[in-house]
Amino acid sequence: MALKKKGPPKSLAAGRPPVLHRVKSISRSATKALINKHHLLQKKKRQAIAKGDGAGEAAINVEIEALGGIEGYQEASLQGQRHDRGGDSSRVLMQWLEPCLSSQEADSGRRLRMLEVGALSTQNACSKSNHFEIERIDLNSQGEGILQQDFMERPLPKDESEQFDIISLSLVLNYVPEPQGRGEMLRRTTQFLLAPGRYIGAPQLTASFPSLFLVLPAPCVTNSRYLDEERLVAIMESLGYVKVASKTTQRLVYYLWKRGRVCKRAGGPFQKKEIRAGPTRNNFAVVLS
Template sequence: MALKKKRPQKSLAAGRPPILQRQPKSITRKSTKALINKHHLLEKRKKQALAKGDDAGVAAIDAEIQALGGLDAYQKASLQGQREDRGGDSSRVLMEWLQPCLTAHKEGSGRMLKMLEVGALSTQNACSQSGYFDITRIDLNSQGEGILQQDFMERPLPKDDTERFDIISLSLVLNFVPDPKGRGDMLKRTTEFLRAAGRYLEAPSLTTNFPSLFLVLPAPCVTNSRYLDEERLVGIMASLGYAKVESKTTQRLVYYFWRREGKGIARRFRKEEIRAGSTRNNFAVVLGYIMDLMSRRAATQARILDIW
């Protein structure tokens, strides 16, 4: 009688069904884009529900956002976009533009320039590793050490130049603001945190680029919007005292580098259709409503005083 071949004993663990599958290293570009777009849409709907006082609607939308993974999932999707195979770190474009100026500044033993990075996702981007910047990083939902959890719109205003910055980075931040007026308010608020133009007497080579704003948006926000194109964006920024120094457009993103030249001339930019078409998106920036309201109030008060 032939002996049966003895099989090696399996461990108990080998006989158990897998409890937790290893998470994939990344999600596809299509899934990343869908998650980000859905998050933006929900934030916009939430803003509208809040304006109407629809508490039940706000609660329902919050539940949808949490089902998607909340702000944390949105940021992880955004981080995927900074991988080399997804377009990489947007601050590399900024460093390419600034390298000649920064090299000359460093050779002159100049001070490190102060940068405020709004919506920071990493402490290891090109600007952080360059050695030229003293960076303050803030984000609504900090992803790690070195990034302060803070809302830029609620950050205390600087008391003096020691608390102001030479450059502000808004990389894929403005498009996250859910309404056009809020985007205009954010751009206007950047001017409060920058040093005054012409304050580089100790380093004249810096005046061609600083103080400045680095702005990155998804390309369709400018190239395929009903309410915004580059000409209109340049006009909005000029009214805030910014001049365009550099720009770059890729299939996915638009990059802008703006130099702050002064206070600008206040203008009102409504949400007006400038390009028709059923395939256009509704991204817009509205500027001037708060300023107009304050002016009307001041005029009303002046008339009352005249009467008395």
Template sequence: MAVKKKRQPKSLSAGRPPTLQRRKSISRKATKALISKHHVLEKRKQQAAAQGDRAKEASIDAEINALGGLESYQEASLQGQRDDRGGDSSRVLMKWLEPCLSSRKASSDRPLRLLEIGALSTQNACSKSGCFDIQRIDLNSQEEGILQQDFMERPLPRNDSEKFDVLSLSLVLNFVPDPKGKGEMLRRTVKFLHEPDRYLASPTLTASFPSLFLVLPAPCVLNSRYMDEEKLFAIMTSLGYKKTASKTTQKLVYYLWRKDPSSPPIGQTFSKTELRAGSFRNNFAIVFK
């Protein structure tokens, strides 16, 4: 009779969720198609909800789940952060902030606080820099060190200790299906940043902080019926932001917006107005009412 082998106890790592396992690579074409499909379905779901069509909303939910849900969208987004597909967008932020951060590395000053909204990894350039005290949040946390939280439901700061020097909103705003929701998200970012006069004692910091790092797919600004750079700048100015840096690539647009004491919020209204005609345009829009 064969002797049964004693079963070894599983290690703690064996109990970790599948999201922590090595991710399978998918092609660039498949990545783009998956992200695009998610955006279309989320928009249709939002429209169905607004119309009170519960049956259609449930049907679209089933389609989203069939694609793998939010997890599959995040998986595709993580694939896009690979070096051979454009890489980590926070490297652009670090390059822009390097002049003022380099003077602080040997300093005993308090670390700058960064809130990363829609965080997918704890190993990006900002995390590895050692320059920030980082809080990371995402709707569906992919790993330890990222709090599962909706930014729109995050409690507003009660005092300065709960505010931040930098907010990162990289490839998040475009995933909000409702134009009004996009506007509310941008409006909310202002409340989480310190006031500009906090940095008056340091001219180096005053030039860059407090700031919002905003990254969008390039077509959202360059090929939308309802959005162009002029309108985006008008929206950000109305919130009290001033552009300090920008970069455009074939796929993405990057912006660094500083909360500017000389540009207080003016509460303008922005509607979904067609700026460019054409059947090949997309419908990205930001609405303030």
């Protein structure tokens, strides 16, 4: 039997739901239904690509465009972030960080630098807090103040001036099309964060920075065959991260990970291994070699 040729590595753009023209506000239930439909279609599209089913992929693309394409998806996401709908995941982050940020000395020298990956708005809680100097990037920029860029193709920092105190990956990792790519994205975040132990003059920041804010759909962790909280913690610890805070709701899981020094005896590699069986489980996984 002839071996199948592997195609080129898939980019983050291959997994991100492809931006409906601006529309009037739609109901919470309609917004949720639209987002869920996009997620389902993107999953089917990845399966069709994996099977080499060009006709199936084309048919799914037609369905995606009928929903408004990526513009329609992002419009729904923006509406989902509206304050009256309980959106904006950065509000959770600010609840966690406010105590240490409020106690930060006024003459500390500068605002903290944040890289927001997958940014949809310049008006979220972090932006309004005045604690951060924020650089925002997204695969499909939705406006001024957001650079159109793929994080996986962003040039690596040359020095500390191009590194950050905190990186936000809110509902981004789940759009990376392959488990290996998700692991590489998590590994790559460490290269963009400042080295640990540099907040000696600001002890109130030491407990939380440098850090990674990670948000995922709750089922990625609570109902996956290949990932649960214990395994996620093990993966993150192998990269030198320590869990500072976490929160689980019906829809989302939120984590704040502080970057420490990589343990030489850290576990791994982390391959795609079933840890929970059951027909209702999903296949979300993170692979780290």
